[in-house]
Amino acid sequence: MAKENWTQVELDASVKAYLEMLTKENEAVFYRKSDYRNQLLSGALNGRTAGSFEYRMQNISYVLDTLGEQYITGYKPAKNVGSNTADLILESLKRNKFIISNDAEPTPDNERLQQRTKRIRRSINLNNKPTGQQNPLKTETTITAYFRDxxxxxxxxxxxxxxxxxxxxxxxxxxxxxxxxxxxxxxxxxxxxxxxxxxxxxxxxxxxxxxxxxxxxxxxxxxxxxxxxxxxxx
Ligand SMILES: [Zn+2]
Ligand SMILES: [Zn+2]
The missing domain is CATH 1.10.30.50 (DNA Binding (I), subunit A)
Known part of the structure; x- marks a missing residue:
């Protein structure tokens, strides 16, 4: 089972597939995870198991999650990714032109706001006072409301x-x-x-x-x- 670490080529192929699936999910285009898996296992990931493929996808979710980015809900973030592999995944995301959002950027999404706040707090210098937003932008969102008794x-x-x-x-x-x-x-x-x-x-x-x-x-x-x-x- 213990095979050598994933190569950059393997990670690149995995990240590329992951981002394609993420895009399809966002655009509500139908796709099958198993199609991607089978294609990779008979190509760039030849010799890897379906289980290790799934786990790697979950590692990618984990890296995206720590960045405060959206991930594929079907791949629950799995954090047992070595820091070296996490770095390689990050590099790969950048190479695949994945834009990592700017932490300083205001966001209407509460979860992202929480994550960005947490990251900024880690390296904050209180002498650099943020100027803030005089006129915060607004957006409309759809919410589901329940009839309460x-x-x-x-x-x-x-x-x-x-x-x-x-x-x-x-x-x-x-x-x-x-x-x-x-x-x-x-x-x-x-x-x-x-x-x-x-x-x-x-x-x-x-x-x-x-x-x-x-x-x-x-x-x-x-x-x-x-x-x-x-x-x-x-
Ligand atoms: Zn409550
Ligand atoms: Zn109380």
């Missing part, structure tokens, strides 16, 4: 009696209408098929809400919530 929200918020159901703290402030401010959170997101019911929703303070979505320890935090709030059903 007001009775579920009302029940969850009333039942909480002004306390976060995770940390039990009082709501951080009152709204102009006199109600304590808490956020209704769905344990299984509606977008991932979760129901809009009181067995899947609870009232959280903004800190616990963000923690539940974003924190490093969100898995244990969320299983703690399930233990604490008995009405919730996994």
């Amino acid at each position: 007001p009775a579920v929200r009302a029940w969850v918020l009333e039942n909480a009696r002004g306390k976060c159901e995770a940390c039990r703290s009082d709501a951080p402030f009152y709204l102009p209408d006199g109600y304590p401010f808490l956020e209704v959170h769905h344990m299984i997101p509606i977008a991932l098929g979760g129901p809009d019911t009181i067995e899947n929703a609870l009232a959280l303070c903004p800190n616990c809400h963000r923690r539940s979505h974003l924190s490093k320890d969100k898995d244990s935090f969320n299983s703690g919530i399930y233990k604490k709030v008995k009405r919730l059903i996994k």
